[in-house]
Amino acid sequence: MAKNNWEIALKAIEMHENIFIFHHIRPDGDCLGSQFGLRELIRTNYPEKNVFVLGDAVGNFPFFTWDFDTFEKIDKKYFKNSLGVVVDANSSNRIQFAKYITDKNFTHMLRIDHHPVDPDINYDYTWEDANYAAAGEQIAYIAMKAKWKVTTKAAKYVYLAINTDSGRFQFEYVQKRTFEVMAYLHKDNDFKVWDVNFPLSIREPKKVKFNAYVLLNYKEDNKVIYFHVTKKLQKKFKLSTNESSDVGILANIGNCKIWVMFIDQPDGSIRARVRSNGIWINHICEKYKPGGGHEVASGATCYNKNDMKNLLQDLKNEILKHEKS
Known part of the structure; x- marks a missing residue:
């Protein structure tokens, strides 16, 4: 059963000037693609907002750029009117750098997740829906419903999320909506799935x-x-x-x-x-x-x-x- 909907997430994002996005420990393509895809979408559609991404790709998907921010180097002025966003995760023991959240650095917290879990963090805004194949699909759905502009860069990140967590579109939760958001990722840009599929397909001999x-x-x-x-x-x-x-x-x-x-x-x-x-x-x-x-x-x-x-x-x-x- 879903908890709230995409409009809750959109409202939270639009209400805050400074946004900090987190991913889960042992990062996979979904949490990384959702995190950086959301950053690019917000930067494109709300250029007045400041967006920071916190975490570590630990060497995963080296054909992407993972330019994380360092929390200690971020000016404290950005903690005012701030929104901490957790994608593809829930509880503090599953979030990388969760201490920054539990220390209550942010004005409000938002969770966008497709895991049916009751977290130990008191989120102010939650969109949880286990019927989505990936958190990346949720991010793409927000973009589609809000009519956000999707750059080629954003599309690649979000597609990585959907592709990897859906098992290349073969798992049970893949449905009509999944392909609708995939079509939207191609809107008014030069995105091609091959640009992600090919590097994903390369296999190291070892x-x-x-x-x-x-x-x-x-x-x-x-x-x-x-x-x-x-x-x-x-x-x-x-x-x-x-x-x-x-x-x-x-x-x-x-x-x-x-x-x-x-x-x-x-x-x-x-x-x-x-x-x-x-x-x-x-x-x-x-x-x-x-x-x-x-x-x-x-x-x-x-x-x-x-x-x-x-x-x-x-x-x-x-x-x-x-x-x-």
Whole structure:
């Protein structure tokens, strides 16, 4: 069920002179594309406003320009009549540089998100709608409904968001509206999807070898497929934790219902990326904090092999329950 609508977000943006946009930890194409796409759209359509983006792309999508602002270098005068905007995220443990928000630096807070989560931050304005394929689709929808001008630069950012979070338009929440906003992104500019699709399609040889290794060595247990990317494997294939976290490698193999990629993290924790092709898994992932997300695309955190075993068992139990119902 949606919480509010696009008009709430538009009202919040128009009411404030200074806007600060945040993304979630472990940034993906949706949060980055939404963040920078919204910045470009506001700068183009409200040139009198000051817009800042806070975060770190951690090397993702290097064919884009990620020119983040440094919070400590921003003049404090911009905190007056300010709006903090969180895209594609919700709670403080999921937001990069959340301390700037929890320290109450901003006059008001806005959340634009497609994750059905009750956050621990008291947002003044919220547009949450899990029926959107991506937060980027929400940003594009605001632009379309408000009749904003879309530059080629803005279109590329927002398209990155929609493309990556929709699994290249193959996931369940892709619908007629998704293609309507895609058409709007092409309005009165030189945007071509190829300009983003091609660099997205380029595969590094080391990652191809890693993908092959995963496909030859994954494990299956009662319709759950999983693989553990240990630090040893990351070192072997010369991959960062982020580069070795593509859970899509395991998608829809045979009759599997759920697939999980466990990735060792530098701090000793184990990131679990969990996906399904119909069974809801977000309530299970929420048990392994920090965790949660979409009904069929969520994440969890494990701290040892016992946690991993328990998570897999919970997922297998959910499959059994689903098959009996």
